[in-house]
Amino acid sequence: MHEINSRRSFLQKCVSAGVTLAGGSLLLHSCNAKEKLSAKEAGSAPPVDPCSDYTGLSENDLKARQSMGYVKQSPIPEKQCGNCNLWLPPLAGKDCGACQLFKGPVYTAGHCTYWAPQV
Numbered sequence: 258m259h260e261i262n263s264r265r266s267f268l269q270k271c272v273s274a275g276v277t278l279a280g281g282s283l284l285l286h287s288c289n290a291k292e293k294l295s296a297k298e299a300g301s302a303p304p305v306d307p308c309s310d311y312t313g314l315s316e317n318d319l320k321a322r323q324s325m326g327y328v329k330q331s332p333i334p335e336k337q338c339g340n341c342n343l344w345l346p347p348l349a350g351k352d353c354g355a356c357q358l359f360k361g362p363v364y365t366a367g368h369c370t371y372w373a374p375q376v
């Protein structure tokens with residue numbers, strides 16, 4: 258009889274431990290799922306500054322911007338991208354314009370050494 262109780266007790270402990278492990282595993286999985294959801298939400302948020310988002314530009318594209326001396330804030334208030342002849346205004350729904358000389362977003366208040374007056 259003592260042997261049966263001992264076996265029953267052992268089996269009950271095994272089942273109890275199994276339930277505890279399964280519960281802990283579910284809890285950890287649910288925490289991990291929340292973290293993944295938060296990361297997805299963060300990834301879907303628009304960039305803080307879309308005019309500085311150079312996603313999709315190659316090394317050469319970035320070098321072209323630099324070689325022309327592009328800066329996001331013109332040091333000469335009367336010579337800005339927004340009044341340059343090579344300026345491409347923002348498309349509908351976009352925050353940044355572009356330049357005919359290189360790829361990527363351009364600030365309206367930007368400037369480069371190729372600034373040309375509008376004709």
Ligand code: SF4
Pocket residue numbers: 327337338339341342343344345355356357358363367368369370371372373
């Ligand atoms: S040429 Fe220079 S100043 Fe003119 S729009 Fe392009 S980056 Fe701006």
